[in-house]
Amino acid sequence: EVKLVESGGDVVQPGGSLRLSCATSGFAFDDLSMHWVRQAPGKGLEWVSLISSDGSRTYYGDSVKGRFTISRDNSKNSLYLQMDSLRPEDTALYYCVKDDYGSVLFDYWGQGTLVTVSS
Amino acid sequence: DFVMTQTPLSLSVTPGQPASISCKSSQSLLHRDGKTYFYWYLQKPGQSPQLLIYEVFRRFSGVPDRFSGSGSGTDFTLKISRVEAEDVGTYYCMQGTDFPHTFGQGTKLEIK
Numbered sequence: 001e002v003k004l005v006e007s008g009g010d011v012v013q014p015g016g017s018l019r020l021s022c023a024t025s026g027f028a029f030d031d032l033s034m035h036w037v038r039q040a041p042g043k044g045l046e047w048v049s050l051i052s053s054d055g056s057r058t059y060y061g062d063s064v065k066g067r068f069t070i071s072r073d074n075s076k077n078s079l080y081l082q083m084d085s086l087r088p089e090d091t092a093l094y095y096c097v098k099d100d101y102g103s104v105l106f107d108y109w110g111q112g113t114l115v116t117v118s119s
Numbered sequence: 120d121f122v123m124t125q126t127p128l129s130l131s132v133t134p135g136q137p138a139s140i141s142c143k144s145s146q147s148l149l150h151r152d153g154k155t156y157f158y159w160y161l162q163k164p165g166q167s168p169q170l171l172i173y174e175v176f177r178r179f180s181g182v183p184d185r186f187s188g189s190g191s192g193t194d195f196t197l198k199i200s201r202v203e204a205e206d207v208g209t210y211y212c213m214q215g216t217d218f219p220h221t222f223g224q225g226t227k228l229e230i231k
Contacts, residue, residue: 035220044209044211044222044223044224044225045160045162045168045211045213045222045225046222047213047219047220047221047222050218050220059218059219060219061219062120062219095167095168103154103156103173103174103215104170104173104179105156105158105170105173105213105215105220106158106160106168106170106213107170107179109167109168109169110167111167112167
């Protein structure tokens with residue numbers, strides 16, 4: 001059974017930092033790309049970042065580029081998102097999402113971890 | 120960036136009746152590798168999104184065959200042949216052809 005469990009969400013002040021984690025199991029983690037997708041309260045979905053299976057390639061959405069860093073530890077089957085210079089508009093539920101082989105994107109989603117940026 | 124525009128933003132459907140959602144991309148989603156990386160997701164109330172359709176028309180594992188996807192280039196459609204109560208939620212289209220991947224605004228489906 002595929003499991004994606006996010007953690008690390010919290011209330012943080014503007015300008016602060018937070019590190020999200022995603023523990024995974026039930027699939028060949030080191031074979032597949034992973035993503036973070038977020039959803040502001042009552043709003044739609046926004047893709048945040050991708051990391052390739054070996055971590056050599058990363059991509060970011062325009063709104064987080066230069067502030068967020070995606071990484072992974074294949075020995076721990078874990079995905080991370082380092083979030084710096086946080087802004088109120090970063091307030092959202094952050095989902096850890098996996099790809100599958102071929103062109104199947106976002107086939108499994110975690111339950112999300114809530115980040116609130118507020119003074 | 121590729122802008123994805125969904126219509127309608129909401130629809131109310133009687134059980135057993137069909138439903139259709141349109142998604143238009145600001146640029147062609149045909150990748151140079153010949154594939155079209157276009158997807159449909161459903162987010163049921165209080166749940167994480169789930170994959171329905173990938174590569175325009177391919178149903179993901181376990182998705183009922185009342186869901187079908189079609190389209191090409193910039194225009195895509197999700198059709199539900201006979202809406203059931205369990206289909207309520209918000210439907211999102213998404214393009215994976217280029218970075219950043221982008222979603223449509225979402226279409227909220229309600230049951231009459």
